[in-house]
């Protein structure tokens with residue numbers, strides 16, 4: 054294997070993941086000790102560091118995996134290895150620039166993209182290079198394209214679009230009209246998430262078909278049905294983030310109707326529960342397989358939560374509380390991160406077939422990770438429910454008193470956050486070793 | 495099984511056309527209640543709100559970070575308002591750091607929050623929850 058750029062992407066992604074968790078832990082400490090660190094690194098400084106690092110982990114790990122699958126596993130000849138290298142260098146330099154921009158308070162941007170807006174330009178160029186490389190490499194004939202090729206292509210194109218849309222506020226046409234501007238801001242971030250989900254879910258289907266050695270999961274009509282359903286939600290479902298914003302009601306009606314189609318996804322998960330359990334080829338990919346099982350579980354939990362609060366009557370009470378954070382981290386960690394770890398184990402095995410991945414420690418780490426995440430998630434839900442109770446039911450006491458009453462749940466959130474960090478570090482150690490070894494060799 | 499891409503390409507084309515049309519309308523539709531455009535001073539306030547990352551602890555319409563309270567209607571809330579906002583900026587509180595804004599900057603932030611306040615209500619205590627699961631929110635012009 055000559056091309057090491059995909060592995061560099063993966064190493065870069067893992068670094069962002071672990072750095073990001075350290076930022077997240079330091080930030081959450083301020084829920085427990087509000088005065089501590091507030092003058093040196095206030096919460097408002099740490100949150101963008103955390104959120105941007107973690108979204109970068111997802112996007113970079115997905116990018117590295119996709120490059121790896123098409124070039125090294127499927128053995129397509131990459132249209133331009135130079136573009137790929139340039140893509141990596143651009144992202145690496147921009148990543149460093151973003152950290153500098155956060156550290157020195159050049160944060161003119163908005164939530165999720167708080168850095169200097171100009172840094173969006175190299176990011177966009179990187180995505181365009183990826184798009185050219187991807188389509189030029191794969192587009193000879195779309196006949197027989199399995200669903201994951203569609204998903205990756207869609208993810209890349211929509212990523213470009215929504216990253217631009219997230220910066221429409223730079224134009225007065227949007228900016229001067231607060232409600233429209235705010236709606237478009239949350240439209241873009243919702244669909245940005247939808248775009249990376251296209252990349253990551255595509256990876257999960259790819260892994261399933263590879264681990265099972267069964268291409269049917271990626272080519273049958275049902276797979277395409279769910280792909281188009283997901284795309285419809287990406288395009289039109291975002292407004293469930295803004296049910297309480299005084300936009301035109303039709304925008305919210307559309308979002309309500311579209312969001313409810315996800316019940317079909319839930320029904321199909323329950324219906325297919327037994328069949329979806331992968332049986333074959335576990336021996337070769339024990340950890341990749343386990344992580345996909347964990348994904349199944351987390352999808353189930355998160356989809357129920359998401360479906361419930363996509364109902365405006367329930368959203369009314371959960372919106373603006375930590376229930377939303379439980380959803381964000383429940384999905385980014387429970388679903389995206391588990392799929393990406395499955396991909397990492399698959400790739401590690403591919404790079405070094407003799408590697409034994411399911412060692413005692415890795416298995417323990419895996420179990421500890423899931424348990425920690427569960428308690429972390431439940432703590433956030435309880436914290437959110439208590440805030441909601443204060444907002445809508447008791448309406449008594451100040452904001453600070455309400456926050457103080459939630460401290461026990463913030464403590465368990467913090468402790469099990471440490472649990473997630475340590476357990477993932479244990480799980481990731483063999484992957485780090487393989488990547489470093491291969492990159493150096 | 496080799497899948498025939500033609501129907502999929504067709505579905506994709508239809509979805510993209512709908513998406514284009516939908517975006518066009520969204521980008522050209524104002525909020526439900528007619529309000530004044532942000533004034534130049536309010537825009538300056540908004541930029542300060544961004545550069546100082548106020549949104550990472552505070553919410554507007556429930557969107558933002560969650561360490562601090564929502565600010566949508568802090569301007570018009572009983573017992574709050576311009577001086578209340580400025581006092582917090584001067585002193586900081588609990589995990590909120592002390593900011594060192596000039597008087598002009600504080601005024602810009604207040605103007606921004608004032609104009610946000612005029613766009614609507616959050617939390618929307620008088621919203622009607624319907625049996626269909628729909629929530630009919632109350633707008634500023636219905637007060």
Ligand code: HEM
Nearest residue numbers: 074077078080081107377378381385386470474559560561
């Ligand atoms: C060590 C574990 C972690 C801790 C302690 C932690 C802590 C936090 C904190 C304190 C916030 C801000 C919540 C607020 O505004 O009140 C947050 C937000 C967020 N975190 Fe984490 N985090 C951890 C791991 C992760 C990981 C691994 C990911 C993704 C893979 C992630 C993704 C996010 C996202 C997307 C948000 C934004 C939530 C929103 O805007 O609704 N976090 N996290």
